[in-house]
Amino acid sequence: MHNHPTGKPLTIVIAPDSFKGSLSAAAAAAAMAAGAREAGLALGRPVLHLTLCPMADGGEGTLDTIAAVWGVEPSIMLTVDALGRSRRARYATSADGRTGLIEAAESNGLTLVADALPQPQRADTYGVGLLARELLDQQVEEILLCVGGSASTDGGTGLLAALGVRFLDAAGLPVAPGGAGLAQIASLDLAGLHPHARVVRWRVAVDVNNPLCGPAGAAAVFGPQKGAQPRDVAELDAGLARLAAIVLAETGENMSGRPGAGAAGGMPATLVPLLRAELVPGSTLVADAVGLAHKMASADLVLTGEGSFDSQSLGGKVAVAVARLASAGCPVVVIAGRVELSAADSAASGVTAAFSIAGGPSTLDDLQAHAAERVRETTAHAVALFLQSR
Incomplete structure (x- = not known):
C-alpha cells in the first residue's frame, strides 16, 4: 500500500452525490477529479488512476x-x-x-x-x-x-x-x-x-x-x-x-x-x-447497482461528497454509505457544501476527514454559483495532504 513516486499509480475512487441546487453528481465527480489532478501535478505525482463513480441516494436523479x-x-x-x-x-x-x-x-x-x-x-x-x-x-x-x-x-x-x-x-x-x-x-x-x-x-x-x-x-x-x-x-x-x-x-x-x-x-x-x-x-441500492464495492476494493483513497454533511448523513445518505464500503485502512474524504459533523462523529461513521467548500463567509447563492471551482479547489487541498503523507 505504501507507494513512492516510482511505485504504481495511486488509485483514487471519486463517488459523490449531487450537490442539490448546484451540481449534478457527475459534475461534482468531474470537479473532484480536476482537483485531484491539479494536486498531483503540483506535487510531481501526475500519474493518478482516477475512477469516477457518481452516486445518488435513491431520490430524484x-x-x-x-x-x-x-x-x-x-x-x-x-x-x-x-x-x-x-x-x-x-x-x-x-x-x-x-x-x-x-x-x-x-x-x-x-x-x-x-x-x-x-x-x-x-x-x-x-x-x-x-x-x-x-x-x-x-x-x-x-x-x-x-x-x-x-x-x-x-x-x-x-x-x-x-x-x-x-x-x-x-x-x-x-x-x-x-x-x-x-x-x-x-x-x-x-x-x-x-x-x-x-x-x-x-x-x-x-x-x-x-x-x-x-x-x-x-x-x-x-x-x-x-x-x-x-x-x-x-x-x-x-x-x-x-x-x-x-x-x-x-x-x-x-x-x-x-x-x-x-x-x-x-x-x-x-x-x-x-x-x-x-x-x-x-x-445502498445505488452502490450495489453501480458495483461501487468492487471499484473501491483496490482504492488508495476514496473521495465522496454531498451538499450538506450533517446528522442526516449518518442515517444512510451517500457519503456514509460510501465510507461503509471502503476497505480497512483506506482513507475516505468528504467534500461538502456544509460540514456540520464533528471530527469524532465523522470518524465513527467511517469518514477520515470532511472539508467544506466554503472558503470564508459566503452566502448559499455564492456557494452554488461557484460550486464547481470550489469543489475542485477543496479537493486539490485534500489530495495534496494525502499525497504528501505517502
Whole structure:
C-alpha cells in the first residue's frame, strides 16, 4: 500500500452525490477529479488512476446517475400519471438486460400532477406498474424501484393492479382506484398476476422508517403534502389499515407497523408480502447497482461528497454509505457544501476527514454559483495532504 513516486499509480475512487441546487453528481465527480489532478501535478505525482463513480441516494436523479454508470440510454414508454392521464416516462435496463430500474416519480411524481386540483384519494401507482410490467415482459432478473416523490397513497395497489392483481369488494367487484377504494377491499385475486412477477428479485429504495398506519404513518405524515385534508387523511389511514388486514389474512405477513412500510404512500405494504420485495436504503441500492464495492476494493483513497454533511448523513445518505464500503485502512474524504459533523462523529461513521467548500463567509447563492471551482479547489487541498503523507 505504501507507494513512492516510482511505485504504481495511486488509485483514487471519486463517488459523490449531487450537490442539490448546484451540481449534478457527475459534475461534482468531474470537479473532484480536476482537483485531484491539479494536486498531483503540483506535487510531481501526475500519474493518478482516477475512477469516477457518481452516486445518488435513491431520490430524484437516481435513474440518470445509474444509467450513466451502466453506459445505457434510458428507454421511454407510454404510461399514465398518478391521476390516470397519459404520459411518457423513462426507465432503464442494464446493458446485459438482467436489471431494470424504475424511478417511480417518472410516472407517479407529485410534480407531474401539480397542474391539476389535488385528488389525494384518486391518485394511484398504476403508471409505475405499467413500467414494471414492461420490465417483466423483458424478462429481467431484478427490478430496482426508487419510490421517492410519490403523489399517491394507495398502498401499492395500483402498481399490482397493472401487474394483474384484482382487489375485490364484498360483492366480488374491483374496488375504485387509489386510496379511496382501499376501505372496500374484501379479498385479493392473484390468479392474473404476471407470471414473472414473483420470479424477479424486487429491491425497493426506501429512506424513511415510517410505519404504514397511525400518527407516523403514510397518510398522516405524507398525505398533507399530496393535498390530503384532515378528513382525507383519516379515510386514507383507515383504508391502509384495511389493506394491511386483508394482506395479513392472505399472506400471514403483518405490514401495519413495519418500519419503512409507510414510504411512498405505503407501496411496500403490498410489494413486500405479495412480491417478496426487499426494502433497502437508497444509497445502498445505488452502490450495489453501480458495483461501487468492487471499484473501491483496490482504492488508495476514496473521495465522496454531498451538499450538506450533517446528522442526516449518518442515517444512510451517500457519503456514509460510501465510507461503509471502503476497505480497512483506506482513507475516505468528504467534500461538502456544509460540514456540520464533528471530527469524532465523522470518524465513527467511517469518514477520515470532511472539508467544506466554503472558503470564508459566503452566502448559499455564492456557494452554488461557484460550486464547481470550489469543489475542485477543496479537493486539490485534500489530495495534496494525502499525497504528501505517502
